[in-house]
Amino acid sequence: MTTVVVPKSGGVTSTKAVVLRWLKREGDRVKAGEPLVELETEKVSYELESPSSGTLVKLIAQETAEVPVGEPLCEIEESAKASRTKKQEARNVPKDRKEIGPTKN
Numbered sequence: 001m002t003t004v005v006v007p008k009s010g011g012v013t014s015t016k017a018v019v020l021r022w023l024k025r026e027g028d029r030v031k032a033g034e035p036l037v038e039l040e041t042e043k044v045s046y047e048l049e050s051p052s053s054g055t056l057v058k059l060i061a062q063e064t065a066e067v068p069v070g071e072p073l074c075e076i077e078e079s080a081k082a083s084r085t086k087k088q089e090a091r092n093v094p095k096d097r098k099e100i101g102p103t104k105n
Contacts, residue, residue, distance in 0.1 A: 001057075001075055001076070001077055001078070002051060002052045002054070002075065002076040002077075002078060003072050003074075003075050004036065004048070004050070004051060004072065004073045004074050004075070004076065005069075005070055005071060005072050005073060006039065006067045006068065006069050006070060006071055006073060007048070007069070008069055008070075009041060009044065009046075014041035014042050014043065014069065015068060015069055016041070016066050016067060016068045016069060017039040017040060017041050017066070017067055017069070018039065018040045018041075018064065018065070018066050018067075019037060019038075019039060019061050019062065019063050019064065019065050019067060019073070020037075020038040020039065020040050020045065020063065020064075021037070021038045021063060022036070022037050022038075022059060022063060023035050023036055023037060023038065023047065024036050024037075024056050025056070025059075026056055026057065026058060026059055027055065027056065027057075028055070028056050029053075029054070029055055029056075029079075030050045030053065030054065030055070030056055030076060031050065031053045032049075032050055032051065032052050032053045033049050033050065034049060034050050035047040035048070035049055035050075036048055036049065036050045036056070036073075036074065037073060037074070048073070050076060051076075052076055052078050053078065053079050054076045054077050054078040054079045055076065055077045055079070056074060056075075056076055057075050057076065057077045058074060058075040059073075059074050060072045060073055060074055060075065061073045061074070
């Protein structure tokens with residue numbers, strides 16, 4: 001599970017952001033790098049991208065809410081493919097090699 005938080009904006013001293021508009025809804029599939037939500041600070045409005053691929057399972061902050069930097073906006077459940085990839089990496093199994101179990105004779 002990935003919790004998406006309000007990021008620190010590089011060089012901007014904002015301590016909070018306002019949720020202007022959700023670009024995705026609960027239950028929607030999202031891809032890493034795809035815009036999730038439009039945020040506004042004192043100096044700039046921007047679209048926050050998804051840090052991972054999966055399903056948007058929970059919107060924590062509602063539109064018009066002021067959310068402090070570092071506080072959660074939503075939760076993404078990673079896709080099965082992404083989870084398998086992480087498990088393979090944890091076992092140091094090359095991605096191009098399939099893991100096989102015991103064979104039946």
